[in-house]
Amino acid sequence: MCNTRRLEDIVIVMEDCLIKLDNFREAYKNTDDMYAKLFMEEGFKGYLKSFQEQLVKYLAHTSKGLYNKRDKLKYKDIIQIHKNNNQLENVSLEFLLQLRNDRNYFAHGYEQPDFQGIYVFFYRYREEFDEVIKCVRNTIKKELERKNQEKYNSKSQLLDSIEIAKQLLDVLDEETISKKLGLDLEIIKSLKK
Known part of the structure; x- marks a missing residue:
């Protein structure tokens, strides 16, 4: 049982992040100001971080009955449990783990990966971001049908x-x-x- 309102809030934030990430390329190309570009790069990292944080909220919110929260599970194990339960079924494990790693770098202020690597990552896996949103929406749909x-x-x-x-x-x-x-x-x- 899930609170569909919370899941809808998660989707809204994820979609907002993607809109801003998608619009980044054009705005970035149209400025020559190096300081503005630095701020834009930080914003880009922030939206990726925010997307990942929403994904973690989704996993936490939909984990009831899937595993005991006292278990010492690694993130990879949690993702695999959700995938086995038909959540995130069309999303690659490689993408989910890389997104998590990048988020950890952003959150702790490390310089790696560099902006170019993050930028390439986003466009390489762009469709995977949409798949995550589809999975959250599918969870909402299933929960509403169950109710x-x-x-x-x-x-x-x-x-x-x-x-x-x-x-x-x-x-x-x-x-x-x-x-x-x-x-x-x-x-x-x-x-x-």
């Missing part, structure tokens, strides 16, 4: 209980029917009318 099915089953059970209550009205008193079927006493009383 709808749950509501349908609940309504169906309620209708079945009401039908049974109608049949029992001639045999049992209202309070006994209410206790046995878990129906509100007022509902049972209204069936008599």
Whole structure:
């Protein structure tokens, strides 16, 4: 069970990052100011870092029941568990691990990888970023379908209980029917009318 609202928020941030990363190339080419380019490069790294952080939130949010959080799992193991559970199924392990490594470099302020390497990485794996978003959207869709099915089953059970209550009205008193079927006493009383 997932909170679809949180997953939708994750998708929004991921898509925003991709829009900004996609628009980077044109803006970068159109400036000659070296300081502006440096700031733009840092922004590019920041959006990649933010995308990865959203991916980690997605993994954490969808991990319930997949593994025990007390287990000492490596990131690669966590990714593999999610892939085996049909999450991130069309996303390459190589891409996910490289994205994580780059994020760690950005987060800790290391100079490696250099900007050119990050830039090449993004365009080399551009389609993989879209696949990650598709996977998150697919998780949202599956969760909404599960919730709808749950509501349908609940309504169906309620209708079945009401039908049974109608049949029992001639045999049992209202309070006994209410206790046995878990129906509100007022509902049972209204069936008599």
